[in-house]
Amino acid sequence: MTETVSPDATDAPAAEQKALLEVSGVVLRFGGVTALDGVDFDVRRGELFAVIGPNGAGKTSIFNCLNGVYTPQEGSITLDGTDLLKKAPAQIAGLGVARTFQNLGLFENLTVVDNLMLGRHTKMRTGFLAGMAWWGRAKREEIEHREAVERVIELLELEPYRGQPAGKLPYGVQKRLELGRAIAMEPKLLLLDEPVAGMHLEESQDMARYILDVRDRLDLAMILVEHQMALVMDLADRVMAMDFGVPITVGTPEHVQNDQRVIDAYLGAG
Amino acid sequence: MRARTHGLMTRKYSDDLRLFGSTNAKLGLLAILLLYAFVPVFVQSAFWLSVLDYAGIAAVGALGLNLLTGYTGQVSLGHAFFIGIGAYAAAKLGGPDDVGLPLPLWLLGATLMGAFVGALIGPFALRLRGNYLAIVTLGLVFLGEHVFRNAKEITGGNSGTSVQTASTLLGADFKDLQFLGQNFSFNQGYFWLIWGIVGIAALLCKNLVRTRPGRAMQAVRDRDVAAEVIGVQLGRYKVGAFAMSSGLAALAGALLGSYQQFVTPEQFNLFLSIQYIAIIIVGGVGTIFGSILGALVLGGLPGLIDQYSASIPGVTTGSGDSGFISVFSLNQAIFGLLIVLFLVFEPRGLAALWLRVKAYFKAWPFSY
Ligand SMILES: Nc1ncnc2c1ncn2[C@@H]1O[C@H](COP(=O)(O)OP(=O)(O)O)[C@@H](O)[C@H]1O
Ligand SMILES: [Mg+2]
Numbered sequence: 001m002t003e004t005v006s007p008d009a010t011d012a013p014a015a016e017q018k019a020l021l022e023v024s025g026v027v028l029r030f031g032g033v034t035a036l037d038g039v040d041f042d043v044r045r046g047e048l049f050a051v052i053g054p055n056g057a058g059k060t061s062i063f064n065c066l067n068g069v070y071t072p073q074e075g076s077i078t079l080d081g082t083d084l085l086k087k088a089p090a091q092i093a094g095l096g097v098a099r100t101f102q103n104l105g106l107f108e109n110l111t112v113v114d115n116l117m118l119g120r121h122t123k124m125r126t127g128f129l130a131g132m133a134w135w136g137r138a139k140r141e142e143i144e145h146r147e148a149v150e151r152v153i154e155l156l157e158l159e160p161y162r163g164q165p166a167g168k169l170p171y172g173v174q175k176r177l178e179l180g181r182a183i184a185m186e187p188k189l190l191l192l193d194e195p196v197a198g199m200h201l202e203e204s205q206d207m208a209r210y211i212l213d214v215r216d217r218l219d220l221a222m223i224l225v226e227h228q229m230a231l232v233m234d235l236a237d238r239v240m241a242m243d244f245g246v247p248i249t250v251g252t253p254e255h256v257q258n259d260q261r262v263i264d265a266y267l268g269a270g
Numbered sequence: 271m272r273a274r275t276h277g278l279m280t281r282k283y284s285d286d287l288r289l290f291g292s293t294n295a296k297l298g299l300l301a302i303l304l305l306y307a308f309v310p311v312f313v314q315s316a317f318w319l320s321v322l323d324y325a326g327i328a329a330v331g332a333l334g335l336n337l338l339t340g341y342t343g344q345v346s347l348g349h350a351f352f353i354g355i356g357a358y359a360a361a362k363l364g365g366p367d368d369v370g371l372p373l374p375l376w377l378l379g380a381t382l383m384g385a386f387v388g389a390l391i392g393p394f395a396l397r398l399r400g401n402y403l404a405i406v407t408l409g410l411v412f413l414g415e416h417v418f419r420n421a422k423e424i425t426g427g428n429s430g431t432s433v434q435t436a437s438t439l440l441g442a443d444f445k446d447l448q449f450l451g452q453n454f455s456f457n458q459g460y461f462w463l464i465w466g467i468v469g470i471a472a473l474l475c476k477n478l479v480r481t482r483p484g485r486a487m488q489a490v491r492d493r494d495v496a497a498e499v500i501g502v503q504l505g506r507y508k509v510g511a512f513a514m515s516s517g518l519a520a521l522a523g524a525l526l527g528s529y530q531q532f533v534t535p536e537q538f539n540l541f542l543s544i545q546y547i548a549i550i551i552v553g554g555v556g557t558i559f560g561s562i563l564g565a566l567v568l569g570g571l572p573g574l575i576d577q578y579s580a581s582i583p584g585v586t587t588g589s590g591d592s593g594f595i596s597v598f599s600l601n602q603a604i605f606g607l608l609i610v611l612f613l614v615f616e617p618r619g620l621a622a623l624w625l626r627v628k629a630y631f632k633a634w635p636f637s638y
Binding site: 126 | 283284286287474475477478481482483484485486488489491492493495496497498499500501502503504510514556
């Protein structure tokens, strides 16, 4: 592992700044299966960090540990110095971690607007009684957050779909809506699990453009999990390649692309 | 001001959020208010009024069950238990020989009692998902019936208890209304009382499901892991929905007790829970309107079957009568059949049918 020196370690200002997310020594087991076997990496503010690796490498498992769906047996995960391992998923969302799912996690019977409004859940306060009564804050909050949602709709060009149930939308639009719900949360850290999986080339390119838009317009760090290399090479600042629950190397896209072990892992898997 | 074609266009989010914003919705509201005011005046038959009164009581309970099952996705067979709690709470809180609270307060007290018991049981019951929750709540019904039979002090045991509740609001006694020199019957007065409460409950529920807590409930229903990951605390919303559902069930129970003026433990059996499930399935799972529609269609059905059982061939109406099915079994069979038929042919219920009809007429005369 001595070779996995970060290529911009000489870049003094970046190295000085403390990372937003620090993951170290994470081990996750399911009975006999070891999904993650000692994972270390960090993500800096504003960075687009990619994780690649063949199917079953443990990419989705990393996300599940980050947002508290799974609790790793060993290791530590901190966001802005806060220990995430002691938090429940809903609390982690409140701390500013948003995510999309590899196999879609939309609320299918709810409209596009309602799905996006749910992204605002932790930013709102209305409880059961106030909601029932439609009193002062309940109404004010609805209008205020509807405006925030409208900005997301505009950014991701979801205008034609506002009132439609999420489950009835074309697949590509569902993926985009899920991205929208995540950014409606105004996260510090956005986790994207294979955002272009199952898309044809044109849809993939659109999605890449939306991801870049989000990156340019919003102040957040992203972790992009991808199974295919091409998208990652275009978008990412740094890439971590994984195989069998272990990081093989971390570095710039060029560095990772030319790493013999990465090539072997993909050839071995392919 | 620009013309508002069809009343479908809105220009501000606050317009979008109005419940009765469009012209059609306003007309609909007006029609409902007129029906509310005049149905009891024109329908004078005590029997038909009682059918409507029972339907209204069922609508209140169905709104509750729909919040839990339709909106939050938690299937409960325990509704009858909470309806029972409400009925006995009304007997105690509203009875002049007991606590003797005035009308709004015994209704509120019974509601809170149901919600409180629901909130106590909820955290245990809701650890379990799907079918397990159904089984635990099934146990609740049997446990409840047992308690109702044996807590004689409160429930009167097997022989039941009379429910004598205050029925006066702002000087008007719903049991004996006098208005504009007219006298109105018990059934007429209770129509206004019961359906007034249906209106208030429906409005509160509608507001709930279109604001933050109601959206969170639906998120839990549609995909619980995703809901958690965006910050929805599953436990909070499941237990909250259970408490509200139990509260509305108890409110329905309180109205039932007060309307019948007498309740017995076997009324709050499993079959009552199943009736409520049938009501929301037939009316429309996950819709406020459907809860009421379903209750209108099915809430008065047991009364109707009872009334007309003599003219339905094969139904035993009394001893010595040679039918092959009792009134009770016929009831069960019809509710069972309706559940199956709707689940197979129109799982989204009458409310979905209604929406399709409405969508058709919205575009009228362009029927493409
Ligand atoms: N809930 C689970 N139960 C058992 N094994 C799991 C579970 N989730 C993931 N795994 C296993 O962990 C490994 C990594 O899976 P995953 O993180 O989904 O990989 P990737 O996203 O890279 O394709 C696989 O061997 C998978 O079978
Ligand atoms: Mg995966």
